[in-house]
Amino acid sequence: MSKKPIARRKPVARVAGIDYLDLGQHLGYALRRAQVAAFDAFHRATAGVGITPPRFTALVILQANPGISQSTLGEVLGTARSGAMLLADWLEARGLAERRHRTDDGRAWGLYLTARGQRLIERLRRRVRAYDQRFAARIRPGERRELLRLLEKLAP
Amino acid sequence: MSKKPIARRKPVARVAGIDYLDLGQHLGYALRRAQVAAFDAFHRATAGVGITPPRFTALVILQANPGISQSTLGEVLGTARSGAMLLADWLEARGLAERRHRTDDGRAWGLYLTARGQRLIERLRRRVRAYDQRFAARIRPGERRELLRLLEKLAP
DNA sequence: ACGGCATTGTTATATAGAACTACAATTCCT
DNA sequence: AGGAATTGTAGTTCTATATAACAATGCCGT
Numbered sequence: 001m002s003k004k005p006i007a008r009r010k011p012v013a014r015v016a017g018i019d020y021l022d023l024g025q026h027l028g029y030a031l032r033r034a035q036v037a038a039f040d041a042f043h044r045a046t047a048g049v050g051i052t053p054p055r056f057t058a059l060v061i062l063q064a065n066p067g068i069s070q071s072t073l074g075e076v077l078g079t080a081r082s083g084a085m086l087l088a089d090w091l092e093a094r095g096l097a098e099r100r101h102r103t104d105d106g107r108a109w110g111l112y113l114t115a116r117g118q119r120l121i122e123r124l125r126r127r128v129r130a131y132d133q134r135f136a137a138r139i140r141p142g143e144r145r146e147l148l149r150l151l152e153k154l155a156p
Numbered sequence: 157m158s159k160k161p162i163a164r165r166k167p168v169a170r171v172a173g174i175d176y177l178d179l180g181q182h183l184g185y186a187l188r189r190a191q192v193a194a195f196d197a198f199h200r201a202t203a204g205v206g207i208t209p210p211r212f213t214a215l216v217i218l219q220a221n222p223g224i225s226q227s228t229l230g231e232v233l234g235t236a237r238s239g240a241m242l243l244a245d246w247l248e249a250r251g252l253a254e255r256r257h258r259t260d261d262g263r264a265w266g267l268y269l270t271a272r273g274q275r276l277i278e279r280l281r282r283r284v285r286a287y288d289q290r291f292a293a294r295i296r297p298g299e300r301r302e303l304l305r306l307l308e309k310l311a312p
Numbered sequence: 313a314c315g316g317c318a319t320t321g322t323t324a325t326a327t328a329g330a331a332c333t334a335c336a337a338t339t340c341c342t
Numbered sequence: 343a344g345g346a347a348t349t350g351t352a353g354t355t356c357t358a359t360a361t362a363a364c365a366a367t368g369c370c371g372t
Contacts, residue, residue, distance in 0.1 A: 011311065012234030019220035023213065026288050028194035030304055032209065033311040035191040036234070038184035053188065054358095057179065064175035071320060078168030078192070080360060085321065107320040107367045132182050138309050148186055150303045153294045155167065155189040210329095227349060236331055241351065263338045263349040 011037045027154075038135055045131030046124060054079070056128065058087050059113070059121040062097055067110035069102075096120060167193045183310075194291055201287035202280060210235070212284065214243050215269070215277040218253055223266035225258075252276060 074084030096117035230240030252273035
């Protein structure tokens with residue numbers, strides 16, 4: 001689907017013989033390390049498809065919220081409107097989504113997945129979920145639920 | 157100390173009326189959200205100092221490992237050598253660290269904190285730790301320890 | 313109904329971060 | 343001694359993102 005490979009972000013291994021002091025006790029540092037590792041798992045899950053985490057999120061959001069505006073999509077993704085527009089351009093250029101005029105608001109477009117986008121996101125969801133499970137294999141299922149619960153409390 | 161403000165990354169709030177499907181069940185998504193929120197706390201902790209998380213980490217590593225080489229610093233930070241060099245340039249330009257020739261290896265420099273760098277990192281460590289605690293106020297101390305334990309297992 | 317204000321999409325520009333490559337100097341290894 | 347590997351450095355490129363400005367459209371108080 002995509003030509004150029006997505007830049008991978010190698011997991012940051014601890015370097016032997018280096019004193020990290022109490023860095024590991026900082027939530028920010030620990031979260032960053034874990035997030036980079038999860039990103040790496042995601043990258044392997046979507047290798048060759050040209051999909052990044054924001055693009056995956058956008059596809060999921062479009063699937064569950066057909067007709068969403070670009071502004072709202074940007075808000076969901078936590079980026080500026082211009083970024084959401086580039087994202088919509090990218091999806092449209094690959095035939096994964098399309099813009100349709102809105103009847104109720106002449107300014108905004110409604111974003112919709114195409115049939116191709118539907119097929120892709122359903123396939124991706126399975127793969128990403130599988131890799132997420134594999135990434136979580138280092139902890140037990142109960143620990144995974146507890147982890148998700150705590151993360152949800154930190155970033156509701 | 158710094159002239160230009162660091163670009164802040166606003167925490168991504170959930171948008172009302174939007175169906176997120178099972179995104180919240182993905183470890184990668186949840187970790188990313190929490191990490192962005194933690195980054196925001198860090199940004200407030202270091203406002204006006206021009207410090208970013210990698211720079212803070214570099215200062216801590218230099219404090220605990222005086223004489224470290226730029227290559228090793230890059231390895232610790234998970235970036236390429238060229239990135240570590242720019243970081244060393246940045247620290248040196250602000251009088252926080254200095255390069256000293258090595259006796260044992262003519263190729264490598266040894267990186268050392270200056271007295272000014274020492275003072276800055278000690279002050280920053282207190283502030284960052286305080287904000288990390290404040291960020292963690294949403295969960296109980298026991299939960300915080302459990303969270304750190306799980307994150308450590310995910311990204312050892 | 314009208315006039316000011318807000319919102320949406322869009323474009324253009326700027327910036328930061330980071331990777332990659334190539335290179336000289338130096339060290340390591342055999 | 344000589345080839346391979348390492349270190350710092352410089353230059354280039356790429357990506358992601360923010361910001362500002364703009365036109366078109368909608369919203370709302372009077």
